[in-house]
Amino acid sequence: MGLQSNGLSLEIVGREISGRPVPGKPRRPLGPYLLGLPALLLSCLLLVPIGVTVVAAFRRPDGSFGLANFAVMGDPAALHAVGNSLAWIAVALALVVVGFLLALVSYRLPGLSTFLQPALVIPFAVSVLVSGVTFRLIFDATPERGTVTAVWTKLFGSSPVWLGPGLFWLVLVSAFGWTWLGYVVSLFRAGLEAIPDDVSRTLTAEGVTGWRRLLALELPLLRPITGVVTLTLVIAAVRVFDLVLIVVPGPMQGDADVLGLNWWRAAGTGEPAGRTAALGVVLFAIVAAVAVIGVRGLRRRRWAMPVRVVRADPAVGRSRPSKRVRRIGWTVGFAVGLFWILPAVVLVATALHSPREAGLRGWWSLDGIGLESFAAAANAGLLRALLSTVLISTIATAVLLVIAVPTAYLVAWGGLPHWLGRLVTSSFVVLAVTPVQMYAAPLRDAIGSAGLAGSRVALALVHAAAGLPFAVLLLRSAFASAPPVLVAEALQGPARQSAVLATVQRTYRPALVAVAVLEFALVWNDFIVGFLISGPGTTPLSLVLWGEARQFSAASGTVAAAAVVASVVPVVLLLSFWPTVVRGLTVGSKP
């Protein structure tokens, strides 16, 4: 068959087609699946105990199955705890809203972040236990010791008992907010920065302002970040445990009870295993429901921000604000930053007093300044605990990275069938929000009967398993948002998978750094996992703190010193990597 056109002669040579056309099937090599195997094995550390707990929750004492164990929810104390846990989730959601609004303000007022940024990062870096200790110091009922009480008494003559009935909620919520607000603001802020300027300018030109602009532009574009933030905060809110233990004085602990604590008390006082398992399942159901709503954005679209491949032309960037606006932003930022850092100042100043003076007077007192409290903390086994914590955090982070990176790659680019990819992602979302109470008891028993009880390595592995889902989800979105051109090139090249891996790894380092830094800090600051799984025996740092905080005022100097020592590593780590961590979390990274 030939064709002549414009002096060009084209000829097509072919075979005759015989038989009917057969639809092609992409080849799915088995190799990539092996990448997911270590993650599957590690996840079994959680999956199997979760299964055991679920079965136990539905099993009656006589061996048959039913809902009898859930009658525990008829117990007024358990109901009260459920109510409080729901209230904590509401607090977390409110914090997301407040953080978003603050991020909007700080976005509109450039210059604000100079001082505010580190002030917001520090609380996020310290453990909940430390922030609980700090706020208990600040709200101490004695005017000689408590900052707020002292100021209030000066102003109004006498002060309410801040840690007393009802008012302890204020202290709890302040401590929680102090810890998390910086994280929320930083993430939303990064999301706002990533909104393309042309989109933003087009809307402005069309006269879309105020609420309409928020609804049309910022909210939809920030949905993926809202997912991440909501997920993290809901997990944190449901994990509230150590905060209540350390802040709320004994007589009010019943009022402040949350489901996690209720579970722990029930497990400790030898309630039937089925009933405690039922409590765990209820706790899990609450979190899962909220989390699924929170991360709906994840299912609708890739959980990632649009990536700017080409650096934006600075000439067409946002117009530089006037000098006056910048100066206002700078001043406000300085003032707010100073206020925000105050709890940390209180903590350090308290630590720098001798135990006697710290117990008698507040941090502003000039008597008894010295390092005596640090020496006392060292005598309470702090250094040994520090060593133990370094080991556990390092092992957990290393294991996590080695396993999470290939898994995330598999989920993102490994060519999994669509349904399987979705299944894996959903299971990781579910695992990420699963409270420790769902797997603590069976895991503890299993570790005990394996003769590994108290081993730091076992604890580190549990930590790695618990951190895996979030790490995979985060890395997956980072990998998934790789520019398709890059991936396509790599896939067609001779080196195939390894080339993709190399490209992706080179391109998405921020997410890797974020995972590593966050996991290290999380394990470092952990109380609940170590406490529930391994028992207090492994004496990580936070447990020493907790022990010391039992007689609070007599030990406030020592507790503060231990808290300062415990916080140095995560604070330094997060302060030095914060911009990368935020980029990694929002995946708005530049290649």
Add this chain to the structure above:
Amino acid sequence: MPTSRRAFLGASAALLAASCSGTPDALGLRRSVRVAVSWSGQELRAFHSVLDNLGRLDYPVEVVPLGDDISTAFGPRSARRPDLVMLPQPGLVAEHRSDLESMPDDLAGRGRALLWDELLVADGTTYGLPFKTANKSAVWYRPSVLEKAGLEPPTQWSEWLNVNRSLAASGIRPLALAAGDGWVLTDFLENVLLGSSPSTYQALATAAHPRLSEQPAFAAALRLLGTMWSAPGVLAGGVERSLVQQFPDAIVEVFGHRRAAMVLASDFAEPVVRSFAANPGDIAMFTFPPMSPGTAAPVVVGGDVMVLPKPAGDDARDLVRRLAAPAAVDPWIAAGGFLADGRTTGYSPELTRLAKQLVTPTASLQFDLSDRLGRLGDINGLWRVLTGFLVRIGGRGSDVVPDATEAALAELKKVES
């Protein structure tokens, strides 16, 4: 940035290497003897000094502070059973007897000493040894306040009520109550009950299924206690302040900030009293007075006993033997706030008095009731009931006491069932 990051990573690697080579037990691979204790703060440090004083041991010792929740670690599903438990609730010994090893024969005699045998011995076998004894009938006060008001320390319950009234009238808050620690409230009640009806106390302590709410003498003791706590102006800072106050806070209120005159606190409060006192010369102590003329003064005894969960290794047994040696606790006695069972010398004057009271044959001596009641006596039982009682009556006058007593008994009935 790259250099500092590299430096940081280098430093952490060095730290890791050092830790791996230096202390193999930091990884938890080498088996150490784990001692579970409820102590914290100064007491914990004192115990560390006791351990340091034992000399060179062939095994590492790890101290596990468990606080008020020591029973959770001792429970049936405990993850990593400690090798040695310093149990502050000897009442639990009977409950967990099947999980405990018997004490070495050469030491068993000490577990059979006065008071302890009914708790620690069953069928001729000793399951625990007293390590630390506590006299829970001590009231610490500032003598200068009483002198200034022309008062003497009370020798009878009714005198105590009068002292309170006179102090309150002259503008001094008599009592700092550490209601933040539930055991302070039960200690108070136990002293009143033991002073007013020793037989009821004994019956409740030894009953298989104690029913506190059904004992008229128990209700009477609650009412007596109510008359003191409900008197207006008696509690320093009022009820709300008391509720957030742990026992060191209460001591600081009396001796540090000097806003109150007296505080009920056991012998182990001594180091706190001495370290926070604004005036070291202004410290004194009286023991809980008898409830009526002619009756004996109540002495409520507490303590920490050493028990060995099964199966106990040779190392754990060796540690018990070393800790049971009379000289082992010398560093703690020197630090103050420690009474050793049967020993009456070597203490401060105040503690010597308390130690002598513990060996006086005529004293009305009983072991801490709430520590013997198991769950009924702990945070969700008697502690909570007494906290509620305090909230209902504190500072509101004696008129509210009968109703509050009824309410407390009703709550107690719920816990008992």
